[in-house]
Amino acid sequence: MKTMMAGLLTVLVISTHTASAQKKSGAADLVHFPKGCSPKEVGKRVAARFVASPHANFGRPAPPSRINYPEVCTWYGALAFARESGDKALTQQLATRFEPLFTTESKLVPVPDHVDYTVFGSVPLELYMQTKDARYLEMGQRFADKQWGPPEGPRVKPESQGFYDRGLTWQTRMWIDDMFMITAVQSQAYRATGNVEYINRAAREMVVYLDSLQQPNGLFYHAPDVPYFWGRGDGWMAAGMSELLRSLPKDNPNRERIMKGYKIMMASLLKYQASDGMWRQLIDDPESWPETSGTGMFTFAMITGVKNGWLDAATYGPAARKAWMALVTYIDEHADVREVCEGTNKKNDRQYYLDRSRITGDMHGQAPVLWCAAALLR
Template sequence: MKKTILSILFFTMGIFCISELYARENTDLKNWPKGKDPETIGLLVANRFVESPHNSFRPPAPPKSITYPEVCAWYGAIKFAEVTNNKVLLKKLEQRFLPFFDDEKHLVPRPFHVDYSVFGTVPLELYKHNKDQRFYDMGMRFADAQWTLPVDSPEVKKNEYQKFLDQNLTWQTRYWIDDMYMITMVQSKAYHITGDKKYIERAAHEMVIYLDTIQRPNGLFFHAPDAPFFWGRGNGWMAAGMSELLTSLDKNNKDRSTIMASYLKMMESLKKYQRPDGLWGQLIDKPESWVETSGSAMFAYAMIMGVKNGWLDKNEYAPSVRKAWLALIDYINEDGDISNVCEGTNRKNDYQYYLDRKQKTGDMHGQAPMLWCAWALLK
């Protein structure tokens, strides 16, 4: 009888130890299989960015100006270089920018649209390191332009824009889901550089208005009111935008609790729709849609930020993060390019349209959030 009891006890203890070991391994965001750690992967993707021509995700043609996917990858590479103290990489990223003050001036976009305004994030982020006044002036020009009525607009447009400014919203407001990364990023950076709270306060106010206007009851977002689909990367911009903004907001900010509640609601829904392989689909709630990596990486990034900052319960969300990171790496080739990235996508009220979007490899829409993830995991 004693032997039986002891056997049961030892067996139970063994099961408990195995469960504890599995739980620890599942929530471990520091130790990774060889070659799959964020420093190795981040360096691979960052170096790939440095060697890539401008706007390399587009067909081989001279670009008219720098576009937001390149800006987002550039920002991610800077943050990765910063967290790994890679001064060589940081210098290369700065050198890539310098021609914009001279031979490549024509590639600097005009700040008349959210997709162009986010460009200001890069010079402001580089200014933190080099203290070069040119970088400051350029970055702040983009940040200030979002809340300054464009003088060269037609009169009818000026009236429309002024209505937004009167509500303390940027005149670039349009209630598209990607806006909440493009607007909040450059405003947050302006706040960090200047210490002037007007930048972060107006970004937070803008976010709250967007959330009140377009977030669905399940925490996710339609691509647009006339495109009622939970498109992956579109939702990724919202997830990343809220994460970035929450790290910058003071706990006493009047809008922080509203943004946090919306963030938590979204993360809960994303966890529910995460697939067994660790990733998410081109249409989040449609299991028949294909695996899409750019949105998946953005969701992983938002969850990493939540776990690292204590917004999300580590035991509940770290396993989702670990599974997503390891799954994403399987889509990266030896050159550092990630596959299964949805091509640029405008809104359309057509389910099949989203399923038929081209899947690209090396598109910076996907390269960028992999760099964000690598930085956040190492932070």
């Protein structure tokens, strides 16, 4: 009888441990998702929405005078998703959208004299890698090279020459947004050409931003004179470090410093993730509202970290999965993402951030959903 009871107890303990392990494994699963929540399904819907959308103009009804950076980020995300999902038809649709920029819509191509305009180069560079059409490479390289060329044009500021003389881009502003805008195009130029100088540039720049702007808790103020951790602002840093690190050679002398900054930030974000999986408009403010663009960027950063082995999968896998599952609930029947903070300038006023308009379908929110879908498939 004692032997039988001991055997039953052993089976019970093993079963309990197995169930617990399976539960934990499921919570960290970044491969299998319920119907309607898989990266292929979600990415396809959001990418199709982008293909059908006109060129965006920050919510204004009039067409834009140039392609703006939220559209660039969404275009790049749709192309990344097309690559990772093997959807060549989508790649062709995205190339067809680009074709008029060589001819009838050439005036919409930005002048690469500002980080928000130079990031445009990441799209033709991705198109080159997927199609091998040399026109895309020439255009994309021109943008990446201009960013590290000598200061020129009406946007040159008194400090621009000083940054250039230090081996940084003259477009340096010390705004946290820059660390996606700069690293995206330079990393893409490296991926397209194999020329390591492109990504070395971005790494040197990233270290300067980390040393200058990262706070002890790993997060970033919206500006030195605005001590608030605004979600999307920090999202640009999280996504920028992730984009850089996934291609930065392991022998790069700045890799360790950048990885340290990335991991400190991820640990802090883990602490501030809300119980529903979202992050808030002001990251550390529990009275702030759940915001989707920042959440999408943080989710992308965590997925990328887990997939590449930089982050402990048992710790960060559940957070990344929970965030993705939460984010999907904010996509409406038109494949538009809700609760996206409107374009936001800095202001040393908490209420200013809490009162920002919450937009549906803004490309600031569409883009990171596509980045996440691609990262989950990568």
